[in-house]
């Protein structure tokens with residue numbers, strides 16, 4: 125495969141690679157795909173209805189993962205992968221991506237980095253010895269290859285405008301059609317960078333609310349009122365992003381939850397540019413590798429106030445002109461999605477997913493954490509995963525149906 129813009133260190137190459145696919149990530153473009161995305165959410169809610177009826181305890185971390193991986197499959201690979209439908213990690217794809225990231229996150233600290241594994245001798249040895257877990261990323265790439273090949277040769281029967289089609293129709297630096305390898309690298313980008321991160325964001329929001337249930341009634345009032353105003357009260361349809369984004373408590377809760385638990389918590393390193401840089405009392409010479417964890421910047425007392433470490437969504441609700449100014453400043457200090465030319469290209473998609481998920485989840489279900497004292501475990505390897513996030517669901521009375529299945 126060719127280089128991904130996530131990994132490109134040359135600025136001009138990065139700019140070119142990013143700009144040729146940026147159109148696929150705009151909110152306008154993504155909203156044309158909202159029905160495809162809602163299909164996946166509806167399938168998820170149907171499964172959750174069954175769990176609510178049976179009283180079965182579920183690992184929400186697994187289901188959030190199934191959902192976000194199926195969404196990127198649906199938008200960028202020509203169809204869902206089948207995680208929700210099968211209720212499991214199909215062909216170990218998620219596991220293989222997690223293993224790959226674990227390896228890269230650790231090898232990134234060692235000289236020669238992934239070359240220790242990505243060289244022909246070791247690759248051959250690994251194959252001969254059948255060491256499955258060292259082949260983790262290869263399994264995923266093989267699977268992706270088939271999907272891209274099918275679409276490029278029009279064999280998947282999917283004449284639809286989605287992100288995959290955007291990637292296929294992009295041009296290279298000489299304005300020639302891109303090759304399969306270029307399309308595949310976009311798939312790697314989006315599946316590797318866009319599924320786990322969004323699942324973590326979703327779990328951060330649901331988790332914060334279940335740990336601070338005093339905020340749920342306020343959020344529910346807002347959501348129920350919106351459903352009523354939109355005429356969705358007795359319908360099986362769910363709220364759209366353009367309506368959900370106008371709900372102030374929903375917005376405040378999402379911003380606050382992801383501020384405190386950002387999906388990427390390892391430093392994402394940068395080289396200091398020519399001439400060096402002065403940061404407070406420290407001078408960093410040109411070429412120094414440096415970075416800062418978003419977990420620390422997002423909790424800066426200087427930026428967010430003395431209660432920066434506490435969950436307080438009201439900090440994002442404006443009631444005065446001074447609040448407007450303060451919130452504007454806080455927004456400029458948030459680094460959940462990074463900043464500058466390398467900031468998250470998928471922010472719009474993640475935002476659409478989080479708004480829709482949180483609104484539709486709390487509209488449809490009551491949820492209870494199984495263990496309030498240790499509601500989930502956290503494991504960080506670049507991404508900061510929540511694990512063993514066990515909940516029991518109940519259907520709310522207000523709902524005609526949660527996700528297309530009649531009561």
Ligand code: HEM
Nearest residue numbers: 130317318321322325387392460461462466468469470474
């Ligand atoms: C809540 C969800 C998400 C969070 C918190 C998040 C966070 C971030 C952050 C902090 C960066 C900056 C990395 C850096 O500074 O080098 C980044 C970059 C990136 N993100 Fe996201 N992301 C999320 C969702 C997504 C989604 C849904 C996609 C794709 C559909 C995506 C694709 C990317 C890509 C390709 C980059 C590299 C951008 C570049 O180097 O120009 N992310 N993300």
